[in-house]
Amino acid sequence: MGRVSMAAVAARAGVSGQTVSRVVNESPRVDPATRERVERAMAELGYRPHRAARALRTGRSQTIGLVVTTLATVGNSRMLQATAEAAAERGYALTLVTAAAGEVGDAFERLADQGVDGAIVLNEASALLPAQRPSGLHLVAVDAPEESALVVVHSDHAGGAAAATAHLLGLGHTTVHHLAGPADSFAASERERGWRETLRAAGVGLPEVVRGDWSPESGHAAADALAAASAVFCANDQMALGLLRALADSGRRVPDDVAVVGFDDVPDAANYRPPLSTIRQDFPALAHRAVALLVGDIEGEAVARASVVPTTLVERSSAR
Template identity: 80%
Template structure:
């Protein structure tokens, strides 16, 4: 580090700030230090830095599954956001419970952890090692950790308003699992929007996030004139089921999904959906966690990331 400082004409402290991703470095100075590091082949030694700072520069990521689109996209986005702050990511699954996952992370001496989506419902009441900083994605805010989530209810409200604008009666809802925070919030946004419009919400049809469950739900939704699906994968299955029942989308049925998966524009018809900004969600979660690890003012409450309606052919005017 001393050699890098001498080559760049700066202090050792400035080199340290560049290495640790501190924003308190002039951009031109940062470039000069990075060039010196490249010329000298300097690489920070993670183990040595951990001994000096008492931090491993590693954060844990707790999931129940990577089979869902939301979890897999959040994994990638979180890894990228962590790398920008100089942190590595260790992935653990909560197949034996969140407390067990926390214990395994403690054994690996991570500095903190982010709990994703379905695993978030297991955090409340779970014991975790003392000093483990925690951020939870898709959970209500509670004492002891920060929560961040997309504006699920706001996105659901926008989807429901768009379907109401098509006319033809009420809007049905193909919901996600009952124990999911995201599912509950999307159902709340749908329900409150209908009530505000003076429309009685029909009975919820529930799936499990999979396209297969969306296809199975088609039997109950085949006479609907509009359906808001809690995610795009279930919408995909529903589109196929409606076609099998001879219902045309959007001529007979308007359909909106949630997530805006990369393939949504290539569904038949292309799917109107609510876009989640997974990159912004991961940035928010990682920033909150790293700030807590590094001693910044603790964040409290919830970080809410806006969603956006993406209009495609599945809600074309009739």
């Protein structure tokens, strides 16, 4: 089947080709009723604007980049999918660039060569930006400090950690141990901050932090350091999974001997043994907000410099 033309859309909507062009290019010179009729005709016919032609008219490629240092973590993989979907809904294509710690500058050069209009910098990559921020490229950082010079969006990591810690204290535990993420991670630092502040507010002593690297293996390896714990807040679900296996291997029952709460609510969390209580990150909302901020900035709108997406405690059998 060939590409649907503007003329076909115009005939279906009963308008001129110029009116269709104005709708495609988001001109304000179209009344709402006519715009709705044209958009309905586009949907019925499966019309898609010709990206190259539109780029010539608007000076924009309708393409944005996504910069990551790794896709090995569940959070980054889910953000990739959610960002691709959010970009498509706004008529933008997505280009993925992965970069090691010393190659972020090269990643931006590759994006510039592809003519992207802007980029979303995800998690670990955002920490590398201040000294390497490219000029002339619209940027939104996911999980970066709000005081940075960038437009920032992040989940309420500290609030989620506070909810997890308060939940465990509410179950009667005298304190809550923390299996933290990497020290150089903004998300891990914020989750650790929420844990610390909640224990301090409750007048509870702070156990020494045990640190992992987000992987299940690091969660499993942390079990010995958490031998005295009756309650553990894990900075992500993957480390919680490794910890659950180690506890089972040692004969410690969850939640009878040790209560465990994770963070992220990965798709498999409900199928852990036992099902994992966790803090849910809304990855689709996070991606949609990041894309909305970036596209708004690209298209000349005034956008918020910082945006926080709420998190939610999901109670399951690992902490009761």
